[in-house]
Amino acid sequence: MATRYNWMADTDSKAFEVLIELQRKMSGGEKLACVLKTSAMLMALAEGNVRKLYPHASERGAGTRTLT
Numbered sequence: 001m002a003t004r005y006n007w008m009a010d011t012d013s014k015a016f017e018v019l020i021e022l023q024r025k026m027s028g029g030e031k032l033a034c035v036l037k038t039s040a041m042l043m044a045l046a047e048g049n050v051r052k053l054y055p056h057a058s059e060r061g062a063g064t065r066t067l068t
Contacts, residue, residue, distance in 0.1 A: 008016055023031070047066045050057065054065060
C-alpha cells in the first residue's frame with residue numbers, strides 16, 4: 001500500500017482499507033484514547049532505553065533524560 005510517507009508499504013491494500021474504516025468509525029474520544037495510549041507506550045519505551053543506557057540514574061534523572 002503506497003502512502004505519503006510509505007509507512008504501510010508492506011501492508012495489503014485490503015488490510016489498510018479495514019484499518020482506515022475502523023478509524024473512521026471511531027468517535028473523537030476513542031481516537032484521543034488511542035493517541036494517549038500510544039504516547040504512553042512510546043514514553044515507556046524511551047524510559048526503558050534510558051534506564052538501559054544509564055542504569056544508575058535516579059528516578060528523576062531517568063525521567064529528565066527521557067523528556068529531553
